[in-house]
Every structure is written in structure tokens, then in C-alpha cells.
Amino acid sequence: MRGIEIQKNEPVDRALKRLKGLLDSEGILEEMRRRRSFETVTQRKQRKERTASKRHAIRWKFQRVKPAEDKES
Numbered sequence: 001m002r003g004i005e006i007q008k009n010e011p012v013d014r015a016l017k018r019l020k021g022l023l024d025s026e027g028i029l030e031e032m033r034r035r036r037s038f039e040t041v042t043q044r045k046q047r048k049e050r051t052a053s054k055r056h057a058i059r060w061k062f063q064r065v066k067p068a069e070d071k072e073s
Contacts, residue, residue: 002028 002022006015023029039047 002026 002019004015004019004022006012020029034047
């Protein structure tokens with residue numbers, strides 16, 4: 001179970017915000033929302049397509065394009 005340590009004189013709402021950010025970055029909140037109700041096969045396929053498109057967009061953005069090298073013959 002994940003948790004955070006509350007710092008001295010830290011407001012509770014700020015600590016909750018840090019906790020939510022930690023859970024969100026690890027994907028725990030998304031998984032909880034997903035498991036809240038039954039997901040049909042079609043819905044699962046659509047969700048996987050959405051996440052794959054986001055993942056591939058990020059991968060494409062950071063791919064290095066190598067310039068074509070001139071070949072001397």
C-alpha cells in the first residue's frame with residue numbers, strides 16, 4: 001500500500017494532493033476506475049487502442065531520426 005509522510009505544519013489538502021499525484025503517476029487511480037465496473041470485450045479493446053495510440057505518439061515524438069549518410073562510390 002502506497003503512502004506519504006505528512007511534513008510538519010503541512011495542510012491536509014496539500015498532502016492529499018501529493019498522494020493523489022503519486023497514485024496517478026503509478027497508474028493506480030486509473031486501474032481503480034477501470035475495475036469499478038464490468039468491462040465488456042469491446043470496451044476493453046477500445047481502451048487498449050486508446051492507450052496504444054497515446055503510447056505510440058509519445059514513442060514517435062522521442063524517436064531519433066538519423067540523417068541519410070552520403071555514400072561515396
